[in-house]
Amino acid sequence: MFRRISAAAMGGLLLVASLTACGGDSGAGGGSDDKIVMGFAQVGAESGWRTANTKSIQEAAKAAGIELKFSDAQQKQENQIKAIRSYITQRVDVIAFSPVVESGWDTVLKEAKDAGIPVILTDRAVDSPDTSLYKTFIGSDFIIEGERAGEWLKKEYEGKPETVNIVELQGTTGAAPANDRKEGFAKVIGTEPKFKVIASQTGDFTRAKGKEVMDAFLKAQPKIDVLYAHNDDMGLGAIEAIEAAGKKPGVDIKIVTVDAVKDGMQALADGKINYIVECSPLLGPQLMDLAKKVVAGETVEQRVLTEETTFTQEQAKAALPNRQY
Numbered sequence: 001m002f003r004r005i006s007a008a009a010m011g012g013l014l015l016v017a018s019l020t021a022c023g024g025d026s027g028a029g030g031g032s033d034d035k036i037v038m039g040f041a042q043v044g045a046e047s048g049w050r051t052a053n054t055k056s057i058q059e060a061a062k063a064a065g066i067e068l069k070f071s072d073a074q075q076k077q078e079n080q081i082k083a084i085r086s087y088i089t090q091r092v093d094v095i096a097f098s099p100v101v102e103s104g105w106d107t108v109l110k111e112a113k114d115a116g117i118p119v120i121l122t123d124r125a126v127d128s129p130d131t132s133l134y135k136t137f138i139g140s141d142f143i144i145e146g147e148r149a150g151e152w153l154k155k156e157y158e159g160k161p162e163t164v165n166i167v168e169l170q171g172t173t174g175a176a177p178a179n180d181r182k183e184g185f186a187k188v189i190g191t192e193p194k195f196k197v198i199a200s201q202t203g204d205f206t207r208a209k210g211k212e213v214m215d216a217f218l219k220a221q222p223k224i225d226v227l228y229a230h231n232d233d234m235g236l237g238a239i240e241a242i243e244a245a246g247k248k249p250g251v252d253i254k255i256v257t258v259d260a261v262k263d264g265m266q267a268l269a270d271g272k273i274n275y276i277v278e279c280s281p282l283l284g285p286q287l288m289d290l291a292k293k294v295v296a297g298e299t300v301e302q303r304v305l306t307e308e309t310t311f312t313q314e315q316a317k318a319a320l321p322n323r324q325y
């Protein structure tokens with residue numbers, strides 16, 4: 001396997017010896033000897049974003065000649081931990097995963113480290129203070145995403161003194177994007193007392209939950225001016241609830257979401273969503289490059305930030321024909 005080969009790569013002769021020795025070892029990683037084997041523990045298939053992210057990773061692995069062992073944790077941390085342990089047992093060359101929640105990873109990450117298997121975090125961070133437990137983290141700055149949503153809102157209501165009642169659909173409880181998007185948004189709108197978050201609840205990043213929770217908000221709250229949804233899917237579910245309640249999404253209730261997947265962008269172009277903060281799921285190619293470097297023992301940056309933008313209705317209309325996800 002690659003990991004052992006790279007350790008031997010210091011000297012030419014030693015490398016040849018190591019390659020030969022690895023030739024008959026079919027147990028490690030379960031792949032052919034010259035191929036890097038990556039174990040990827042995905043969060044689930046909760047949103048359009050996640051589906052696009054999975055596709056990006058699978059396609060990029062193929063293009064990079066990396067053998068991918070893929071698992072879907074169905075949004076459950078215990079499933080992800082099981083998958084990581086199984087990758088350790090299979091002695092893959094590198095493990096990558098997008099942690100469902102931020103906390104509770106130290107034990108399994110230590111197990112990977114003790115087994116000499118490098119770990120790459122993608123999309124979501126862990127809150128472990130020991131950063132030696134993983135090689136790098138590639139993904140968005142979710143706090144900035146929340147701030148961008150808040151900045152749009154401030155501009156939208158600039159010069160209008162009336163109270164703005166906001167309801168918030170949070171992502172999965174304990175997940176980095178839920179924690180950080182909430183924090184970034186609260187920080188920005190918190191400078192103006194007219195903005196009031198009157199209800200905030202998790203919709204678990206899914207369309208079905210977004211609809212269910214928005215329905216409850218509409219029943220409980222006599223006046224809702226704005227919905228801030230931590231992803232497009234929850235926003236799209238909420239739109240269904242708003243329409244079912246006889247209100248016009250984007251007009252009676254302004255909506256700001258995060259992601260910019262095709263369905264969200266279409267709703268923005270149609271005027272049902274008012275603004276979207278982009279979060280790119282196309283992490284596959286960069287992840288494979290990082291994996292190759294990490295397996296080869298090269299030093300990589302501890303944090304690789306994804307570049308993103310924001311969309312108004314006009315920008316969504318212009319971007320939609322070429323939108324990849």
Ligand code: AHR
Pocket residue numbers: 046047048049050123124177205230231232233258259279
């Ligand atoms: O971690 C990224 C978030 O997870 C996306 O914004 C959301 O759609 C997904 O479920």
